[in-house]
Amino acid sequence: SQTIHQWPATLVQPVGSPLSLECTVEGTSNPNLYWYRQAAGRGLQLLFYSVGIGQISSEVPQNLSASRPQDRQFILSSKKLLLSDSGFYLCAFGVRVPPLHFGNGTRLTVT
Amino acid sequence: GNSVTQMEGPVTLSEEAFLTINCTYTATGYPSLFWYVQYPGEGLQLLLKATKADDKGSNKGFEATYRKETTSFHLEKGSVQVSDSAVYFCALSDLNFGNEKLTFGTGTRLTIIP
Numbered sequence: 149s150q151t152i153h154q155w156p157a158t159l160v161q162p163v164g165s166p167l168s169l170e171c172t173v174e175g176t177s178n179p180n181l182y183w184y185r186q187a188a189g190r191g192l193q194l195l196f197y198s199v200g201i202g203q204i205s206s207e208v209p210q211n212l213s214a215s216r217p218q219d220r221q222f223i224l225s226s227k228k229l230l231l232s233d234s235g236f237y238l239c240a241f242g243v244r245v246p247p248l249h250f251g252n253g254t255r256l257t258v259t
Numbered sequence: 260g261n262s263v264t265q266m267e268g269p270v271t272l273s274e275e276a277f278l279t280i281n282c283t284y285t286a287t288g289y290p291s292l293f294w295y296v297q298y299p300g301e302g303l304q305l306l307l308k309a310t311k312a313d314d315k316g317s318n319k320g321f322e323a324t325y326r327k328e329t330t331s332f333h334l335e336k337g338s339v340q341v342s343d344s345a346v347y348f349c350a351l352s353d354l355n356f357g358n359e360k361l362t363f364g365t366g367t368r369l370t371i372i373p
Contacts, residue, residue, distance in 0.1 A: 180359065180360075184363075191348070191363050191364060191365035192303075194362075240361075242359040246291045246310065248359055248360075250302045250303040251302050252301055252302040
Protein backbone atom coordinates (compact mmCIF):
# COMPACT_ATOMS: atom_id res chain seq x y z
CA SER A 149 0.00 0.00 0.00
CA GLN A 150 1.02 3.60 -0.52
CA THR A 151 2.27 5.44 2.54
CA ILE A 152 3.98 8.72 3.33
CA HIS A 153 6.35 9.43 6.20
CA GLN A 154 7.29 12.87 7.41
CA TRP A 155 9.66 13.85 10.20
CA PRO A 156 10.25 15.22 12.69
CA ALA A 157 6.79 15.70 14.14
CA THR A 158 7.81 18.80 16.09
CA LEU A 159 10.82 21.07 15.92
CA VAL A 160 11.92 24.15 17.84
CA GLN A 161 14.73 26.10 16.22
CA PRO A 162 16.35 29.49 16.92
CA VAL A 163 16.24 32.30 14.41
CA GLY A 164 19.14 32.05 11.97
CA SER A 165 19.58 28.30 12.31
CA PRO A 166 19.28 25.90 9.34
CA LEU A 167 16.31 23.66 8.64
CA SER A 168 15.86 20.27 7.04
CA LEU A 169 12.51 18.48 6.93
CA GLU A 170 12.26 15.16 5.20
CA CYS A 171 9.44 13.28 3.55
CA THR A 172 9.49 9.84 1.97
CA VAL A 173 6.87 7.88 0.07
CA GLU A 174 6.48 4.12 -0.16
CA GLY A 175 4.46 1.88 -2.40
CA THR A 176 4.48 3.92 -5.61
CA SER A 177 6.94 5.14 -8.24
CA ASN A 178 7.40 8.60 -9.72
CA PRO A 179 4.84 10.34 -7.52
CA ASN A 180 4.16 14.05 -7.63
CA LEU A 181 5.39 15.52 -4.36
CA TYR A 182 4.23 18.66 -2.53
CA TRP A 183 5.13 20.86 0.44
CA TYR A 184 2.34 22.89 2.02
CA ARG A 185 2.51 25.28 4.96
CA GLN A 186 -0.25 26.16 7.38
CA ALA A 187 0.55 29.35 9.28
CA ALA A 188 -1.23 30.11 12.54
CA GLY A 189 -4.78 31.26 11.87
CA ARG A 190 -4.40 30.84 8.13
CA GLY A 191 -5.20 28.28 5.49
CA LEU A 192 -2.91 25.94 3.58
CA GLN A 193 -0.44 27.45 1.16
CA LEU A 194 1.39 25.43 -1.49
CA LEU A 195 5.13 26.10 -1.24
CA PHE A 196 6.73 23.66 -3.68
CA TYR A 197 5.86 20.79 -5.92
CA SER A 198 7.88 18.29 -7.91
CA VAL A 199 6.91 16.07 -10.83
CA GLY A 200 10.25 14.23 -10.98
CA ILE A 201 13.79 13.92 -9.59
CA GLY A 202 15.51 17.29 -9.57
CA GLN A 203 12.39 19.08 -10.84
CA ILE A 204 11.16 21.64 -8.33
CA SER A 205 8.54 24.34 -8.85
CA SER A 206 8.16 27.14 -6.34
CA GLU A 207 4.76 28.68 -5.81
CA VAL A 208 5.72 31.62 -3.63
CA PRO A 209 8.94 33.56 -3.06
CA GLN A 210 10.33 32.79 0.36
CA ASN A 211 13.19 31.88 2.62
CA LEU A 212 12.83 28.15 1.95
CA SER A 213 14.01 25.74 -0.72
CA ALA A 214 13.11 22.20 -1.71
CA SER A 215 15.02 19.32 -3.24
CA ARG A 216 14.19 15.89 -4.57
CA PRO A 217 17.37 13.82 -4.54
CA GLN A 218 15.57 10.51 -5.04
CA ASP A 219 12.30 9.51 -6.67
CA ARG A 220 10.40 9.17 -3.39
CA GLN A 221 12.25 11.65 -1.18
CA PHE A 222 11.37 15.31 -0.80
CA ILE A 223 13.31 17.68 1.44
CA LEU A 224 12.42 21.16 2.64
CA SER A 225 15.35 23.33 3.70
CA SER A 226 16.42 26.71 4.86
CA LYS A 227 19.90 28.13 5.45
CA LYS A 228 18.71 30.68 8.03
CA LEU A 229 15.29 30.47 9.64
CA LEU A 230 13.13 33.53 10.22
CA LEU A 231 10.42 33.96 12.86
CA SER A 232 7.89 34.05 10.03
CA ASP A 233 8.87 30.50 9.02
CA SER A 234 7.00 29.12 12.04
CA GLY A 235 4.04 26.98 11.10
CA PHE A 236 2.77 23.52 10.33
CA TYR A 237 4.43 21.94 7.31
CA LEU A 238 2.71 19.19 5.40
CA CYS A 239 4.18 16.92 2.77
CA ALA A 240 1.87 15.25 0.27
CA PHE A 241 2.08 12.94 -2.71
CA GLY A 242 -0.15 12.28 -5.68
CA VAL A 243 -0.25 9.72 -8.46
CA ARG A 244 -1.94 11.94 -11.08
CA VAL A 245 -5.39 10.84 -9.98
CA PRO A 246 -7.09 12.68 -7.11
CA PRO A 247 -6.80 12.87 -4.17
CA LEU A 248 -3.52 13.95 -2.64
CA HIS A 249 -2.28 11.96 0.35
CA PHE A 250 -0.82 13.89 3.25
CA GLY A 251 1.76 13.12 5.90
CA ASN A 252 1.12 13.87 9.57
CA GLY A 253 2.96 17.17 9.41
CA THR A 254 5.82 18.91 11.21
CA ARG A 255 5.11 21.70 13.65
CA LEU A 256 8.00 24.16 13.43
CA THR A 257 8.46 26.88 16.02
CA VAL A 258 11.18 29.43 15.37
CA THR A 259 12.21 31.25 18.55
CA GLY B 260 -6.58 31.56 -11.33
CA ASN B 261 -8.24 29.00 -9.10
CA SER B 262 -9.60 29.98 -5.71
CA VAL B 263 -11.76 28.56 -2.93
CA THR B 264 -13.88 30.64 -0.59
CA GLN B 265 -14.89 28.91 2.58
CA MET B 266 -17.22 29.81 5.41
CA GLU B 267 -15.47 31.71 8.16
CA GLY B 268 -15.16 30.03 11.50
CA PRO B 269 -15.00 29.10 14.21
CA VAL B 270 -18.28 27.22 14.32
CA THR B 271 -19.62 25.88 17.62
CA LEU B 272 -22.58 23.50 17.70
CA SER B 273 -24.28 21.25 20.20
CA GLU B 274 -24.14 17.51 19.74
CA GLU B 275 -26.79 16.19 17.30
CA ALA B 276 -27.18 19.58 15.62
CA PHE B 277 -27.30 19.96 11.83
CA LEU B 278 -24.08 21.16 10.21
CA THR B 279 -23.50 23.16 7.05
CA ILE B 280 -20.12 24.58 6.04
CA ASN B 281 -20.32 26.64 2.88
CA CYS B 282 -17.73 26.41 0.12
CA THR B 283 -17.68 28.13 -3.29
CA TYR B 284 -14.98 28.02 -5.91
CA THR B 285 -13.57 29.72 -8.99
CA ALA B 286 -11.69 27.57 -11.47
CA THR B 287 -10.71 27.16 -15.09
CA GLY B 288 -11.25 23.77 -16.64
CA TYR B 289 -13.15 21.02 -14.83
CA PRO B 290 -11.90 20.68 -11.29
CA SER B 291 -12.40 17.90 -8.82
CA LEU B 292 -13.63 19.03 -5.41
CA PHE B 293 -12.66 17.76 -1.97
CA TRP B 294 -13.27 18.13 1.71
CA TYR B 295 -10.31 17.36 3.96
CA VAL B 296 -10.43 17.14 7.75
CA GLN B 297 -7.65 17.88 10.21
CA TYR B 298 -8.08 16.49 13.71
CA PRO B 299 -6.11 18.16 16.53
CA GLY B 300 -2.36 17.59 16.17
CA GLU B 301 -2.68 15.58 12.98
CA GLY B 302 -2.22 15.98 9.25
CA LEU B 303 -4.99 16.17 6.67
CA GLN B 304 -7.26 13.29 5.85
CA LEU B 305 -9.52 13.10 2.84
CA LEU B 306 -13.13 13.20 4.01
CA LEU B 307 -14.96 13.05 0.69
CA LYS B 308 -14.64 14.02 -2.94
CA ALA B 309 -16.59 14.64 -6.15
CA THR B 310 -15.06 14.61 -9.58
CA LYS B 311 -17.83 15.96 -11.81
CA ALA B 312 -20.96 18.06 -11.73
CA ASP B 313 -23.89 16.68 -9.70
CA ASP B 314 -21.70 14.04 -8.04
CA LYS B 315 -22.36 13.61 -4.34
CA GLY B 316 -19.46 12.66 -2.10
CA SER B 317 -20.23 11.05 1.24
CA ASN B 318 -18.35 9.59 4.18
CA LYS B 319 -18.89 9.19 7.94
CA GLY B 320 -22.35 10.80 7.66
CA PHE B 321 -21.00 13.87 5.85
CA GLU B 322 -22.20 14.78 2.37
CA ALA B 323 -21.39 17.37 -0.28
CA THR B 324 -22.79 17.83 -3.78
CA TYR B 325 -20.80 19.30 -6.70
CA ARG B 326 -23.02 22.14 -7.97
CA LYS B 327 -21.58 23.59 -11.15
CA GLU B 328 -24.39 26.12 -11.64
CA THR B 329 -23.67 27.74 -8.28
CA THR B 330 -19.95 26.76 -8.18
CA SER B 331 -20.47 25.34 -4.72
CA PHE B 332 -19.57 22.26 -2.68
CA HIS B 333 -21.20 22.75 0.73
CA LEU B 334 -20.47 20.22 3.47
CA GLU B 335 -23.44 18.90 5.49
CA LYS B 336 -24.09 16.46 8.28
CA GLY B 337 -27.45 15.75 9.82
CA SER B 338 -26.34 15.05 13.39
CA VAL B 339 -22.86 15.99 14.55
CA GLN B 340 -20.91 14.27 17.31
CA VAL B 341 -18.20 15.50 19.66
CA SER B 342 -15.70 13.43 17.66
CA ASP B 343 -16.41 15.62 14.59
CA SER B 344 -14.58 18.52 16.24
CA ALA B 345 -11.80 19.38 13.79
CA VAL B 346 -10.76 21.84 11.10
CA TYR B 347 -12.42 21.28 7.72
CA PHE B 348 -10.85 22.37 4.44
CA CYS B 349 -12.56 22.68 1.10
CA ALA B 350 -10.23 22.23 -1.87
CA LEU B 351 -10.16 21.90 -5.62
CA SER B 352 -7.78 20.18 -7.98
CA ASP B 353 -7.41 21.08 -11.63
CA LEU B 354 -5.75 18.29 -13.55
CA ASN B 355 -5.38 20.45 -16.64
CA PHE B 356 -1.97 21.43 -15.37
CA GLY B 357 -0.72 17.85 -15.33
CA ASN B 358 -0.55 17.51 -11.60
CA GLU B 359 -3.07 17.29 -8.88
CA LYS B 360 -1.98 20.19 -6.70
CA LEU B 361 -4.74 21.42 -4.49
CA THR B 362 -6.03 24.93 -3.92
CA PHE B 363 -7.44 25.15 -0.40
CA GLY B 364 -9.91 27.34 1.37
CA THR B 365 -8.85 28.92 4.65
CA GLY B 366 -10.39 26.16 6.75
CA THR B 367 -13.29 26.17 9.22
CA ARG B 368 -12.73 25.15 12.82
CA LEU B 369 -15.68 23.17 14.14
CA THR B 370 -16.25 22.53 17.84
CA ILE B 371 -19.05 20.26 19.03
CA ILE B 372 -20.24 20.68 22.61
CA PRO B 373 -21.74 17.67 24.45
